[in-house]
Structures are given as structure tokens and as C-alpha cells.
Amino acid sequence: MSEIKDTCCAEREPKMKIHTFNKNSMGQNIYLCHCEETNEGILIDAGCNTADENAIMALIHENSIIIKAILLTHGHYDHITAAARLKSLTNAEIYSHVSEKQLLENPELNLSCLIRREISVTPDKLLNDGDVFHFGNISLKVLHTPGHTPGGVCYYYKKTAVPLSEGSESGIQSCCSGGVYTDEVGDAKHRAPRPVSVAYERAWGRAPLDSSLFSGDTLFKGSIGRTDFPLSDHDKMMRNISAKLLTLPDETVVYPGHGDSTSIGREKKSNPFLR
Numbered sequence: 001m002s003e004i005k006d007t008c009c010a011e012r013e014p015k016m017k018i019h020t021f022n023k024n025s026m027g028q029n030i031y032l033c034h035c036e037e038t039n040e041g042i043l044i045d046a047g048c049n050t051a052d053e054n055a056i057m058a059l060i061h062e063n064s065i066i067i068k069a070i071l072l073t074h075g076h077y078d079h080i081t082a083a084a085r086l087k088s089l090t091n092a093e094i095y096s097h098v099s100e101k102q103l104l105e106n107p108e109l110n111l112s113c114l115i116r117r118e119i120s121v122t123p124d125k126l127l128n129d130g131d132v133f134h135f136g137n138i139s140l141k142v143l144h145t146p147g148h149t150p151g152g153v154c155y156y157y158k159k160t161a162v163p164l165s166e167g168s169e170s171g172i173q174s175c176c177s178g179g180v181y182t183d184e185v186g187d188a189k190h191r192a193p194r195p196v197s198v199a200y201e202r203a204w205g206r207a208p209l210d211s212s213l214f215s216g217d218t219l220f221k222g223s224i225g226r227t228d229f230p231l232s233d234h235d236k237m238m239r240n241i242s243a244k245l246l247t248l249p250d251e252t253v254v255y256p257g258h259g260d261s262t263s264i265g266r267e268k269k270s271n272p273f274l275r
């Protein structure tokens with residue numbers, strides 16, 4: 001039976017619960033996140049063995065969680081081995097960054113040929129940098145951080161004082177529908193503000209009560225992702241870590257694709273690859 005670690009994201013106002021599953025051969029983490037208020041949830045990555053799969057489904061059934069999506073951080077085989085199976089068990093669609101489709105569908109690029117399997121995953125929905133995915137009363141922002149792979153992303157959660165459902169009249173989807181909208185103001189410095197910016201500022205512009213980052217294989221506790229794979233780009237990954245991850249609040253808890261969780265502040269201070 002897989003060990004399940006429960007982490008509550010907000011001590012004062014519990015909202016999103018994070019469960020970690022990692023009893024598989026490569027030590028990769030699958031995160032099941034769910035909104036305690038609505039029981040809607042998501043899976044982040046889908047590389048697991050039968051024991052993890054059984055533990056995930058048991059947790060889903062015991063807590064009556066409705067899985068709205070399987071969000072992939074990237075397409076390497078260790079993160080997608082059970083994607084098709086979990087999709088059929090949960091009826092959830094698979095999401096990846098638009099630039100990861102080629103790698104996901106190609107066993108040589110996603111490295112599944114190294115384990116003598118031909119895994120190919122076609123995502124149902126494609127994400128872009130700055131998109132915001134909603135499930136229950138929770139929102140995750142897509143941060144495109146290519147380098148380890150071309151379409152690698154991190155998912156950023158920032159709890160705010162204003163319920164996101166209040167922004168629905170400005171273009172954010174219903175808090176109960178699950179879905180994604182393109183962030184029109186993520187590059188506000190470069191583009192004219194749009195009406196949705198009001199909702200965006202209400203959702204993201206305030207000081208966070210707490211925040212979390214699902215960093216895939218881009219940033220680990222004390223390490224960074226490998227860039228010796230086909231389509232990897234070391235310089236690009238380092239630029240993205242600096243520009244998009246190390247600029248997050250120091251207290252942001254980092255949930256990586258492998259290994260233990262950490263924080264942005266801790267990695268800034270002690271990660272030898274970031275000096």
C-alpha cells in the first residue's frame with residue numbers, strides 16, 4: 001500500500017489538499033489536489049505503478065473526489081506511464097503544454113523506448129503560458145518553463161483573499177465547471193489591459209496567504225532537471241528558473257516531479273545549481 005502524505009495548503013482557511021503518491025520505480029511524484037469545499041480535484045502527472053494507482057483510486061472513492069483533469073508537467077515516460085489508465089478510470093481529460101505534444105506522442109522523445117515500451121499520449125487539451133486552470137474554488141496558473149523539455153510547465157497555486165468565483169462575470173469560468181482560460185494580462189507590461197484584468201487582479205494581484213508550485217522536473221530540492229535529453233536546452237531552463245520560479249515568493253512551497261518538497265526561499269539559498 002502506498003504511503004499517502006497529506007498536506008494542507010492553508011492553515012487558517014484550509015482549501016486545497018495535496019496528496020503525494022510516489023511508490024514507483026523512478027520515485028516520481030503524482031499529486032492529487034482537491035478543493036475541500038467542492039471535492040473537485042486534479043491529478044498532476046500520471047507516472048505510477050499499480051500500487052499507486054490503487055491508492056489514488058481508493059482516495060478518490062473514499063472522499064468522493066471528482067477528478068476534473070490530469071495536468072502533465074511534461075511528457076517524459078516516468079510521468080505518463082499510467083496516463084491512459086488514469087484517464088479511463090477517472091474520465092478526466094489530459095492536459096499538457098502545446099509545445100509538449102510532439103514529445104508526448106513519440107516514444108523516442110519521451111524516452112519510453114529506454115524501458116522497451118512504446119508509450120504515446122495524445123493530450124485532450126493544450127495549455128499555453130499564463131493559462132489558469134480552475135477546479136472547485138482553486139485556480140492553478142500555467143508557467144511555461146521549457147528547457148528540460150520544450151513544453152515543460154510548472155503549475156502555480158496562490159491562495160488569495162477573494163474567491164475566484166467572484167470573477168466569473170469577467171471571463172473566468174464558473175468555479176464548479178473546471179476549465180481553462182487564457183490569461184490576457186500575464187504580459188500586461190507588453191499588452192494593453194483587457195477587461196478581464198479586473199478579475200485577474202482580484203484573483204492574483206493581492207498578497208498571497210500561501211502559495212505552492214508544482215515544478216515537474218525543472219526544479220528539485222537541491223537540484224535541477226537534466227538537460228542532456230533530446231530537445232533539452234540548458235540555457236533556456238536556467239533562464240526560465242530565474243525569471244519565472246525564483247521570482248515567486250520565498251515561502252512558496254515547491255512540489256517537484258521527484259523527491260521531497262522544498263521552498264523557493266530554501267532553493268535560492270542552498271541549491272548549488274542556482275549559484
Ligand SMILES: [Zn+2]
Nearest residue numbers: 074076148217
Ligand atoms: Zn523529465
Ligand SMILES: [Zn+2]
Nearest residue numbers: 028078217257
Ligand atoms: Zn521525471
